[in-house]
Amino acid sequence: MASTxxxxxxxGLRPLRRNWRFQLLxxxxxxxxxxxxxxxxxxxxxxxxxxxxxxxxxxxxxxxLLTQVLFGIHAGTVADRYDxxxxxxxxxxxxxxxxxxxxxxxxxxxxxxxxxLLVAVVVGGTMAYAFPVRTLAxxxxxxxxxxxxxxxxxxxxxxxxxLLGPPLAGFLFGLGRPAPFIGAAVGSLLSFGAACAxxxxxxxxxxxxxxxxxxLEGMRFLARSPLLRATVGITFALYLVCSATVLSxxxxxxxxGVGSAGxxxxxxxxxVGGIVGVLFxxxxxxxxxxxxxxxxxxxLYVPPxxxxxxxxxxxxxxxxxxxxxxxxxxxxxxxxxxIFQQVPDELRGRVMAATFMLFTLGMPAGTLGSGLLLDxxxxxxxxxxxxxxxxxxxxxxxxxxxxxxxxxxx
Numbered sequence: 001m002a003s004t005x006x007x008x009x010x011x012g013l014r015p016l017r018r019n020w021r022f023q024l025l026x027x028x029x030x031x032x033x034x035x036x037x038x039x040x041x042x043x044x045x046x047x048x049x050x051x052x053x054x055x056x057x058x059x060x061x062x063x064x065l066l067t068q069v070l071f072g073i074h075a076g077t078v079a080d081r082y083d084x085x086x087x088x089x090x091x092x093x094x095x096x097x098x099x100x101x102x103x104x105x106x107x108x109x110x111x112x113x114x115x116x117l118l119v120a121v122v123v124g125g126t127m128a129y130a131f132p133v134r135t136l137a138x139x140x141x142x143x144x145x146x147x148x149x150x151x152x153x154x155x156x157x158x159x160x161x162x163l164l165g166p167p168l169a170g171f172l173f174g175l176g177r178p179a180p181f182i183g184a185a186v187g188s189l190l191s192f193g194a195a196c197a198x199x200x201x202x203x204x205x206x207x208x209x210x211x212x213x214x215x216l217e218g219m220r221f222l223a224r225s226p227l228l229r230a231t232v233g234i235t236f237a238l239y240l241v242c243s244a245t246v247l248s249x250x251x252x253x254x255x256x257g258v259g260s261a262g263x264x265x266x267x268x269x270x271x272v273g274g275i276v277g278v279l280f281x282x283x284x285x286x287x288x289x290x291x292x293x294x295x296x297x298x299x300l301y302v303p304p305x306x307x308x309x310x311x312x313x314x315x316x317x318x319x320x321x322x323x324x325x326x327x328x329x330x331x332x333x334x335x336x337x338x339i340f341q342q343v344p345d346e347l348r349g350r351v352m353a354a355t356f357m358l359f360t361l362g363m364p365a366g367t368l369g370s371g372l373l374l375d376x377x378x379x380x381x382x383x384x385x386x387x388x389x390x391x392x393x394x395x396x397x398x399x400x401x402x403x404x405x406x407x408x409x410x
Contacts, residue, residue, distance in 0.1 A: 028194025035187025037165020067124030079349025218350030
């Protein structure tokens with residue numbers, strides 16, 4: 001008889017692949033995220049062609065990210081107070097309409113920088129509101145015993161679209177400027193259709209008729225839970241180190257004269273590692289408690305950083321990034337599982353939103369920090385600095401007996 005870490009049995013349950021509600025939601029979400037990944041590549045290409053400014057080329061992603069962070073906390077409050085299915089339908093619908101305006105404006109030769117930045121605001125805002133709801137919807141359509149398997153498949157969506165999105169955007173952009181933006185709009189439309197077609201109970205379960213606490217209650221819950229606090233803090237640091245490593249690898253490969261195609265393939269190791277890591281989620285969760293998994297996954301980042309200065313080969317960069325990201329799916333699923341097991345439903349939206357916001361902040365923090373370091377140090381020196389800094393930060397975590405003895409909550 002198969003069993004999960006919490007002692008629940010999966011015998012007698014239909015296979016997850018036959019759960020049409022989950023698979024339809026997953027497919028719509030994957031289509032939307034693929035469109036978002038294409039946009040991340042296509043908008044800089046379009047803005048660079050329109051303005052010739054590298055600053056303008058990065059404006060879309062910067063504005064989108066800033067909007068996600070600004071609306072993140074409020075998005076969690078909304079998820080805990082209103083019907084989550086309605087929130088998902090509205091968010092996907094607005095993102096589709098906003099995305100559709102770009103190819104239409106291009107066709108009429110009326111597209112401007114202001115228009116694109118307004119679209120970035122809408123896309124970033126709707127992503128902020130949709131993220132906690134989309135994760136909570138999984139729990140509504142999947143039995144508790146299959147939750148880890150479903151969350152692992154959701155991780156495959158994230159890494160798979162990260163691998164396919166950039167080259168697909170480049171290919172479509174070569175066919176015609178509107179093409180990748182039409183693709184992004186279609187992705188949002190498919191996600192909207194899935195949200196409309198899949199029935200699930202989106203009403204938060206509250207004890208007193210409405211959600212208790214304010215918008216920052218999710219942050220306070222994370223701060224009060226030693227295991228969640230350590231998980232979120234260390235994962236934030238790993239996001240920071242990963243984004244800093246990717247930028248440093250990009251600079252290293254450019255200085256070595258590696259072409260854009262070779263650079264893209266080398267950096268795709270990040271997504272490939274995440275995809276392969278999905279295969280080990282269940283096994284790692286069975287072998288280790290959450291604290292041990294957190295410590296082991298964190299230390300897995302240090303040796304590859306020390307290997308990078310040995311060679312500037314694109315092949316080495318690919319394999320180093322792949323190894324670094326192997327444990328990320330297990331950590332991501334672990335974080336979601338801990339939230340589902342420890343956090344009351346009436347508070348899950350705010351805790352999910354707070355976690356997402358902190359993880360999101362780790363990426364620009366790492367990019368900005370490594371950018372500053374690269375003004376004074378070589379990429380090889382930056383890799384060494386990152387490895388030493390992460391190792392020093394992990395020492396007190398590794399010596400924490402509470403983490404070593406922590407088990408999966410029931």
